[in-house]
Amino acid sequence: MKDTLNHWDEVYRNKDHSKLSWHQDTSTISLRWILEYAKNNDPIIDVGSGVSVLVDNLIDSGYKNISLLEISPIAIKATKDRLGKLSSGVDFINENVLDLNQNKTYKVWHDRAVFHFLTNKKEQHKYLDIINMHIAIGGYFILSTFSNEGPKECSGLDIVQYDKDKITDMLAKNYKLIRNIKESHPHPNGGVQNFNYFCLQKER
Numbered sequence: 222m223k224d225t226l227n228h229w230d231e232v233y234r235n236k237d238h239s240k241l242s243w244h245q246d247t248s249t250i251s252l253r254w255i256l257e258y259a260k261n262n263d264p265i266i267d268v269g270s271g272v273s274v275l276v277d278n279l280i281d282s283g284y285k286n287i288s289l290l291e292i293s294p295i296a297i298k299a300t301k302d303r304l305g306k307l308s309s310g311v312d313f314i315n316e317n318v319l320d321l322n323q324n325k326t327y328k329v330w331h332d333r334a335v336f337h338f339l340t341n342k343k344e345q346h347k348y349l350d351i352i353n354m355h356i357a358i359g360g361y362f363i364l365s366t367f368s369n370e371g372p373k374e375c376s377g378l379d380i381v382q383y384d385k386d387k388i389t390d391m392l393a394k395n396y397k398l399i400r401n402i403k404e405s406h407p408h409p410n411g412g413v414q415n416f417n418y419f420c421l422q423k424e425r
């Protein structure tokens with residue numbers, strides 16, 4: 222776990238944040254789906270938020286109950302600095318998602334390019350237990366990973382690519398897949414990376 226923290230702290234300490242492969246100037250599908258599925262006061266958590274502008278976009282859209290969970294304190298500080306005064310309205314959780322144990326459920330759990338780093342079954346199951354504890358019945362799990370046409374690594378780490386069948390198999394017990402769309406994400410340094418977005422609704 223310490224390695225995970227060190228890896229990400231180094232990334233955010235040493236690299237130009239706007240040139241990170243996953244960087245977006247503005248959030249795309251994640252934002253569109255959250256706008257559709259959550260009301261302004263619904264609790265929303267962005268897991269592995271990094272320095273994503275999803276939070277800025279949500280605040281601009283009127284959302285008031287946003288939590289950001291991120292392992293790297295450097296990414297959290299950068300996000301707080303960018304948000305300025307607006308950061309006081311955001312709940313920052315500086316933690317490994319695999320250690321999350323809050324007495325709270327969320328209407329939307331958003332994960333863009335975090336779950337796909339969990340390459341072993343034990344960690345994947347742990348993550349799924351954690352989302353089960355923290356997503357309200359009827360709430361949504363919005364997940365974005367690399368697709369089968371996407372890269373096999375992200376930030377120099379191995380990842381797992383997902384498609385509709387794999388996600389459905391993993392989550393069928395408690396979730397219904399309601400949407401799935403691929404996106405060719407423009408890499409800030411040229412080329413594209415193929416992402417797969419899934420929206421699942423928690424049924425039980």
Ligand SMILES: C[S@@+](CC[C@H](N)C(=O)[O-])C[C@H]1O[C@@H](n2cnc3c(N)ncnc32)[C@H](O)[C@@H]1O
Pocket residue numbers: 225229243244245268269270271272273274290291292293296316317318319332333334335338375376
């Ligand atoms: C590829 S980046 C994606 C960042 C952001 N979701 C986005 O779309 O811009 C992955 C992020 O997840 C964070 N992360 C990786 N493993 C994590 C873990 N186990 N717990 C919490 N955050 C983690 C990293 O620090 C990094 O900010």
